[in-house]
Structures are given as structure tokens and as C-alpha cells.
Amino acid sequence: MEWANQLCENRQFGSKMTDSKYFTTTKKGEIFELKAELNSDKKEKKKEAVKKVIASMTVGKDVSALFPDVVNCMQTDNLELKKLVYLYLMNYAKSQPDMAIMAVNTFVKDCEDANPLIRALAVRTMGCIRVDKITEYLCEPLRKCLKDEDPYVRKTAAVCVAKLHDINAQLVEDQGFLDTLKDLISDSNPMVVANAVAALSEIAESHPNSNLLDLNPQSINKLLTALNECTEWGQIFILDCLANYTPRDDRESQSICERVTPRLSHANSAVVLSAVKVLMKFMEMLPKDLDYYSTLLKKLAPPLVTLLSAEPELQYVALRNINLIVQKRPEILKHEMKVFFVKYNDPIYVKLEKLDIMIRLASQANIAQVLAELKEYATEVDVDFVRKAVRAIGRCAIKVEQSAERCVSTLLDLIQTKVNYVVQEAIVVIKDIFRKYPNKYESVIATLCENLDSLDEPEARAAMIWIVGEYAERIDNADELLESFLEGFHDESTQVQLQLLTAIVKLFLKKPTETQELVQQVLSLATQDSDNPDLRDRGYIYWRLLSTDPVAAKEVVLAEKPLISEETDLIEPTLLEELICHIGTLASVYHKPPSAFVEGSRGVMHKRLPARTGSGESTESPDVGAAGGSAPEAAPSIIPSQGDLLGDLLNLDMAPPTTSGPPPPSTGMQMGGMDLLGGGLDSLLGGDIGGSPAMGAGFGAAPAVMPASLNAPVGGGLGDLFDLGGVGMPMGAYIPPKIVWLPAMKAKGLEISGTFARRAGVIQMELILTNKAMSVMTDFAIQFNRNSFGLAPAGPLQVLTPLGPNQTIEVSLPLSTVGPVMKMDPLNNLQVAVKNNIDVFYFSCQYPISMLFVEDGKMERQVFLATWKDIPNDNESQFQIKDCHLNSDAASSKLQGSNIFTIAKRTVEGQDMLYMSIKLSNGIWVLAELRVQAGNPNYTISLKCRAPEVSQCVFQCYEAVLKN
């Protein structure tokens, strides 16, 4: 405590004794004076002068002119002075590179000082001097320091390698520092290990292909041992590094989890979150029926809850991550609703996040409490928070059906408060409730209409107008109400204008006699007086529809709308997986992949959760489906983006309850089913269809023909339309069209069609399940028989909502290739069992072998040559591909899309010879030579492979890819 007392005394004597005095010299000729002082013989004076220089530097004055004088003070036995000079060097070396060389000698000398503090200080500072010229002088000192006897020096040197690598990567590699760094992972001192891991991770992150951190069970074991001994920060470095490893099997995964779980009890929140990251990632590999799996789930909840008592900023990070965890594994926190209740004095950013999680956790069991809380929040003062609370009530209504009534009455209570923004927000959510439960709560419309005048926000106005239009037949004065809006039509926002247009058209279709004038007025306002193309287009469509065929118009405009789904703001599954791998980082806070906000990371591999590698058993234990809510793989059954497209004409274009994150990947581009267009409408539109894609999409949505299959995007025909429009799909892997695998008559009304695709390195089985029976189907599960390439589902079949009669759902099932293997005939045959609440059904299908072509199938030229020679000629098979009109370059790029890589091209006498390599997921290489003669539509292909039985399948793929 002595130092503290001194400090207090210093304070009593005033600023004289403190460093602040150095900030006060602002006389003229200051630099000159300092120069003199720096060159003084008296040590004390020198030191004072350097302090003054640093003080000037701190307040932002340019003191670089003193560079040589300050560097002259570098050789001193006073540690404090030395540190100050070093500090100065770090700051100004970059601007004075030539003079910085003057310092090199001292650095080299200091690196050999008897005092480890000085050796470390020198090596630490050295790395911070980002002057390329001097880096090479630093190699020898660094090499010595990496082998220093004192761990303090070694741990500092380890970090220095990362610094140097940042300045001159080549130099570091040439000098072999990376190997030394790797050796330090086995150092006896845990702090050194931790820093070496941190440095290697840092280097690996900026050079993703360097394969620096080649983690293997031995190195993992070393890291886990060091984990128990190093500082809290070191633990984070190690845990973050571990998170990049993919265990070989579920057993290894479990043993790592077991050694990581104690970290959940660390007082440092960052250690806890990094441990959670490792566990969330690795538990993906554990079979769900394993006892340990459920133990682990139980262990995760308490530490996550405790994070909420950390400092507010850490709470915020924790809450953003809990939001992800709740989406990925809702079972972990499903009983912990109360801890997310908002505290009166929580910062606003914490309040909003808690609210989000409350909605996600709301269920029938806890809805009463949740509603009571939300109602309380709606009376607070913070506008944004109150709005969100009101919105949350609406979301609860949509999510928990049993509570809908109570939610509606709560909202009505809130409307009675007459607080402007509360009323508006309530109306917006009531509109959503109407969408979810049509014809149930219309009795409240009267109350809503009372508040018409107070609505000044576009979203609320649009919502109210939608309600009036939708229920026009029940509102006596609907025409008057809508007319009142029409007066200021051009001052309204687009959202309101579009809504008004549609509402009036609806009104007209419902009450044609009294409203003819009104509809004409709005159509002319929209088409003639507006310069908004969307509004004009929509106006014209309605106009033509109404004038051509009012019956069709009725079917289109008053069509039954798809119900909205409760989980519209779920993060898209692949993104969610990636974010889970980034728990604790900025990505997890932003809910964006790092590539979206880190420069130069676009080429970097997206992190994925590891696939299950268990022996494939019990992927569909019956309660998995029941666990519900967890939607890791399948897109939500009702897809918001699709809703938008459809809604364009169906006037559903008010934003669905806040959507965060990008819309789900457009598997097969949910265009609502273009082929529904039908000839009639097509001709009606004439040339317009090409002109306005939005309109085209809108029309495509005309659902009257087939309302029940609204949420079943129709795959076929769509592609053609795209090609026609010249939109051009990006070149990707070949995906065969979906075919019916299991006809409904063979499966008690369940029809399954599907195809296989390889997307971003993941094999997907894409299924369309259609319920052609009279009863609801639930509890879907899928299993594969053993097959030639060990294909197995990488997760359960995600059919979250029961499949009603006449309903269709699209599911994609990621596959792994680590299942049990048995040779099939034909080779690519796959026997599948699908189970639902009715029965178990079997069918078999064939997958294109190109699904198994992996991304790193490009062979080195030399290796190719050697391998080609090496494979006996008996293994070579030749095929003809007829009627192919691509030139060799087009063929090559088309094939590349399916991971068939062209290694070399030779032209001999007008004939192009393409040499290609393919690698199968089980490691088998296939080499190919494709001969293309200009003007000749017949290609010749020779395939060479050590396992010649695959050749036939590969040939079929060539044909399919080239001809599609």
C-alpha cells in the first residue's frame, strides 16, 4: 500500500509532483529547448526532457523533429527512460524510417541484455516498429528470444512473430519462425503456449489457406492441458483455437467437451462464452440419444443465465449470442423465461434484446407471465422499448394460439390509453393477428376505427387501410373511410398509396354498386398522376384485370392468403450455423457473417458446424420432431420472402413482423409458381411481362387456381422463365430436375418427389412432401439403407409443422458421407425409408454421382501425369457424348460448376483435348480426357480410375451436366 500512500501525498502537494506538469510547457522555441535538454549530460534532466517529449506526443503535438535526439537517449540503464524512448520510437519510426535504423543496434543489444524485462521489452517494441527496412535486422534477435531461457521473453517473442508476419509474411516463412512458433505450442510454460496459440491463430486468420494450425488429436491434447494452467486470457485464446477444430468422431468430440465444461465456471464472462462456443459446436456431433448430450444441454443453461449479471456491455454480447443459441437449441433455455424479464434500470440496448428473447421463449406454459410483463413494459417511457413491447404482444398472439384472445384484449386495453405511438403500434400488430386468425377477432374493428384520425405513421395507416379493405363487407362506412384517405393521396407514402389502391379495389369487388366512382378515382390517381412505377404498374394491372374479367379479378384479389408464420425473423439456418461458430465475436453481435463487415475476408471459408459422424443410428428418434422449434436445417415452412412476392399483388406487402437477417436462400427460387400464369393472363398483359419483373412475379402469384399449394414453390418451368427473361442463373453445380420418388398411392397419400444438389460443399437431398390424404401428417423422419458411398442424413428431417391435407412442404436434408458403406447396384442407388405418424414407407432413388465430387478435386499437373501413367490401361473406359454443341471452354466452365476441374488444355490439329480431374467424397480420384473437335457435336471421353466401376456413373454425369 506504500505506493498508494505516496500517491495520495503527491496529490496533496498539488500537481507539482505529478506527470501533469509536463503538459504545461507551451513556450515558444519549445522544440529547441527540448533538444538542448535531451542532449544534457545530466541523467535526471534527460529523463525529464524525454517525459516532456512524450507528454507533447500524447496531446498530439508533432515532436518528430527530435527523433535523433530522443534515440540518443536509448542507451540507458534506467528502465523507465528506456520505455519512454521505445514508446517514442513506436510512434515516429514510420515517419522517419531512415533514422529508425539508428535504433536497430540498441535493439539488438537489448535483446541480449542480462535482464529478461529488457530483452522482452526490446523484442516487444521491435515488432511494433512497422518499418519494412529494419525488419530483417530483427530476425536474429527474434530467433534468440524465441529460445530464451526466460518464459517471459519467450511469450513476448511468440507474439512478435505474428507482428513480423503482419509486416513481412515471406520473411517470417523464410526464416522458419512459423515452425518455431508451432514448437512453442509444446512449451513447458502455459503462458508461452497461450501466446503461441494466439499468434498462430492470428496468422492463420489472415492467411486462411496456410494450414498453419493443423490441429490433430495430439496437439489438441496439449492445448487442453495448457487450458487448466494459463491465465484467463490464455484460456480464451486456446478455446477460440479449439473451436476451429473438427473432431474425428463423436467420441473425440465428447472427450473434448468434457474437458472444456469446467471453464463454464470461470469468473471471466469471455472465458465462459468461448467455452460455450466450443460446446455448442462440438455437441453438434454427439448423438442426441446419448446421455452425455442431455447432460451437456443441462450444463449450458446456468452459465448463460449468470452472464446476465455481468456488466451491461457483456450482457449485451451475451444476449445477442443467447438469441442465436435459443434459435439453434431452444431446449437449453426454455425454462428460463424469468431471467429475461427487463429491469427498470437496464440500458435500452439490454432491454430490447431481452424482449427479443422473451418472445422467442414464449410458450403456452409461460404466456400469462410474459403478457403481464409486456403490458407493464408498454406503460414505460422509452418510446422504442414501448413500441417493441406492443409488437411483442402481437408476436405472442401469433406464436401461442391459445393466448391470442388474451393478447388481443391486452392490445385493446393499450389502445384505450390513447398514447399515440402505442395505438399505432397496436394497430400494426392487430393486422398481423387478423392475418393469422382470419374471421376471429373482427369484433374489434369498431374500436380500431375510432382511432383512425390519430394515425400519422405510414405503417399504421397502411395497416388500418388493409383492415378496412379486407373487411370492407362488414364495415358499413368502409367507402367513406377509404375516401377520406384518398383526399391526400399524393402526400401519402408509397406504402400507404399501394395499400389504399388495393383496399379500394377490394371494396369495389365486394360492393361494386356503390363504389364504382371511388375505384375509378383511385385507379386514375395511381396510373395517371403518380410517377411511382410500382404504383402505376399495380394500378394498370388492376385496371386491366377489372376491365377484362371481373371474375378473374375477384379470384386474384380476394384470394385466400397464406397464413403468416410466427417465426418470420428466424435467422436463415446456414447463417445461424456459421454464427454459432463465431459465438462471442462481433459477427455474433451483428448477426452477420464476418465476410459482411471485415475487409478482405470474402474469400475466406465460411465456418460450418461439424456434421454428425455417429454410425448413423437413430437420426430420427421420435421425440426430435416433437422438440420442435429447432429449425437448424429446414427453411421455415412458410417462407417470408415468398410471401412478399406473392403479397405484392395480394397486398401483403406490409413488412412481416420485423425480419432480421437475409431471407432464406432461394432454393429453387420461390417464385410462387410461374406456370400458374395461364395463357389468359399472359395475353392480357401483352408485352408488359418482360418489362416489369415485379409485375410478372405478382401475376405469377395468382393463386386462385391452386390456393392450397401456395407455399409450395413450383420448381419446374421456372428456370425456363428465367432464361427467357435473360436473368441467367449463375453457373453452379448441375441439379437434376425433381422427380417423383414415392407416388402417393404407394404411401397412403404421402407423395415424395425430390432431387439431389450440392450447395457450398454440402450434399443436400431436396424433397417435396405432399399430403394427398385426408388427415394431417406429422412426425416425419428419414433413414437411409447402407449404400455405396456412405451417404447418410446429417440431421433429422425437419418438418416442423404438421402437414395438412393438400399441403406441400419443401425440405432440404443435408447429407454426410460418413455413414455405413455397402456396394449397391447400380452404384448410385439409394434406398430410403420415410416414416410419419401413419406408417413407414420405402423407396429407392438414384443420385447423380456428381453430388460426391468434392471442391478440392483439382489435381496438380505433375501428379495428374504420373497418376494417369500409373493407372493400368485396363481401367480406362471410353464413351461418346453425342449432340453437344458447346465449345471446349464453355464445356470446361460448365463442368467446373460441378467440381470437374480442367487441369490442362491442349490443341492438336483443331481438336481440343481437355484433361480433367475429379475427386469423390471417399477420396477416389477420376481422371478424364475430353476430346472436342470444332464443328463436331460428338465428344469423346476417356475415363481412368483405380475403381473402374464408377466410370459409368461419371460418364452419365458428364452427359447430364453438358446437356443441361
Add this chain to the structure above:
Amino acid sequence: MSASAVFVLDLKGKVLICRNYKGDVDMAEIDHFLPLLMTQEEEGLTCPIMSHGNVHFLWIKHTNLYLVATTNKNSNASLVYAFLYKVVEVFTEYFTELEEESIQDNFVVVYELLDELMDFGFPQTTDSKILQEYITQEGTKLEVAKTKVPTTVTNAVSWRSEGIKYKKNEVFIDVIESINLLVNANGSVMSSDIVGTVKLKTMLSGMPELRLGLNDRALFALTGRDKGKTVTMEDVKFHQCVRLSRFESDRTISFIPPDGESELMSYRINTHVKPLIWIESVIEKFSHSRVEIMVKAKGQFKKQSVANNVEVRVPVPSDADSPKFKTSTGHAKYVPEKNLAVWTIKSFPGGKEFLMRASFGLPSVENDEMEGKPPITVNFEIPYFTVSGIQVRYMKIIEKSGYQALPWVRYITQSGGRTAMLFRYSLYSKKRPIIYS
């Protein structure tokens, strides 16, 4: 991985001191920090992470300072915040107060500390006790004695130095339980939990091995003993010094303690807590005239115990004036800057019940602004008592020199600070006055 640079700014956004750790973010980017923050504050939506272009600012506020870390990578955000709070802790231990003036007064040490705390964005030694062994306030003269790095810095035991000596070897153990509680206006308890901490003041020589025994239900279940009351801890967090894997395997809390004061562990208990002091209130607002407040506080704990420094904080409208109070015990006062009526009771025996009435005038011109309805807060402390019933059963102290050491245990239950007992209430708006008898 983490921070590219760390800045300490004053409230006007001026850089007081900074350290560039990685050089991949332009140091001038910090100029965008305060304008960004101002914009957010205007919108009422502050966020601890802000970005400008490719640069992300992670910041915390401490007294009149902002501590900001910049990065352009996908940094470990939780690590950055944990680090910034650690910086505050270390600076506070060095300078007693961390504020603008203490940074300026000590910039040389601040630079030295920043150099030692983090290297190239990786946090290093952040234990202030250990740092104080080799980064001292006074310029270090290179004497032979100081030419060594304290081995502690890189030791597996990075929190305790060797060679500590005390004449009398003692450990003081404080078990402090804080209550979080939320009661709705209708008297139903919405949520409650207990956050407990075990604090040590260690005055032991050498490198002692300590083992702490609590009446932890999980431990008793493990060892098959079943004697007396046990406590289920929902979650436990430990100081770096505790061997976590050991605890994970057999629930033993074993450690080499840091010297002096430290927080050994904290725990959370989820069981339903009876509100130790129960509040009932009637608050009536007569528009344009006055507010009448009646608060009843009831001690729902053992008669032998006494709650000290009880403070009942009742929110009042911001435009209230001319306060009048009447209390059956203690005294009440108006704190206009916080819009609170605070009723203080120095000593509140268990089982007793007290009453406070207050009335405030309201201006005839009503305040238009919406006012929130903050709950009534109760702060107190009850010594010699833990609400969960947790007990220290033993503290074993083993040191190779074989000295005898005495452990001293103290218990206290409290509410206030980070935890709070909150009571929501209904606000009755009345047009005409009602007279209470």
C-alpha cells in the same frame, strides 16, 4: 482477434491517451467515435458497439472517461469488454480513482501499463497485484534486485508471489448474499434470485493450499453425506485461482489464494426467496393538486435478526413540490434530483411493521411529458444471516512450513447496488380527494 488500439477519451471525445497495438486501423478513426455516439444518444438508442466504415468501436464509460477499443476484424467482443473492464480495475488500483485527472497525472505509468496489459491485441498480465511488483510508480532504477521478472508473471500460479510473510496467519471469509426480487402491483413475486459472493482477505505466509467446504447439496449428494441443511447452487463462478476441473469432478473448491483481498467465488441460487422486507403502497395522484403516498414496510425475517440501513425509495412525479412526511420510525426526505422520496430506517427488527405517509404538491399546470413508473426499491443489509442458509463448513489451510492459521467467517444478506428488491405499484388517479383516517 481483439483490439487494434485502445483509447481513453474525455467526455468531449478528446483523446487523453491511447495505444496502437496492431497498426491496422488508422488512429484518426477515433475522431468519428463521439459524433457517432451523439447521434445514437439523440435517437435514444445507444449501443456498446458502433461502427464507422470498416472500423468498429467497442466502448465502455467509466466516471468521466470513455474507454474505446477499435478493430476492423471479427474480434472477440466479449474478450474486448472483459479487457476494458480489467483496464479500469487495474488503473483504479493504481490511482485509487480513475478519472481524467488521474490519467494526466500518471501518463508515464499509464503508458507502461498499457504496454504490459496487452500485446498486439492479446491481453497479457492483468493482475494488478503482480503488475505492481514490476511496474512501480517511481522510475525503476536497475538494481540487481529488480533485474528479474517476477516469476509469477509466467507461472501457472500467476496471481500470487512467493515469499509472502505474515506474523499472524489468518483468513477472513465474507459470505455476502444479495437479493434480486421483482414484485408486481398485485403482490405476486415475478422473479427472484440470490447472488452470493465469497470474499477473502488472505493474510497467509508462503504458498498455502486452501480447501473451502460449503454445505453444497451437489457435494453432499456426491459424497453420500446427508447432515443438516444443504443449498443448491444453480451456477458457480470462480476466481482464476480455483482448480475448475477439480470442482467439476468432485465439487472440491481447492486453490492457492491471492494475497490480500479477492473475490473467491460467486454463485446464483434460483430458489424462491421470501421478500425479507415486504412493501405495500397506496399512491394516489390528484391531478393538478397533489400526490399522496402511503408505504407500509414489514420485516419478514427472524425476530432475532435486525436489518440495518434500510432505505425505501419511492418515486414521485418530477414536478412535485412542498413535501410533507410522517413516519412511524426512521426519517424520510425528498431527493428532488432523483425524483425520489427516501425513507431511511437505521435499524429494523424482524417481524416489525412500519408506516410512512408523504404528500407532495403538484403544479396546476400539468407536466405534459410522459413519465415512467419506476418501481419502489428497498435496500438493506442483515448481518449474521444468509437467506439461502449457505454455510462455510470448513476452511482447510495447509502450508509446507506447517503453521496454524485461523479462518474467520462473516455472513451478511443485503440488497442494493447491482441487485435490487423492486415493488411495482398501481397509481390511482383521483379527481377528488379522499381523506384517510
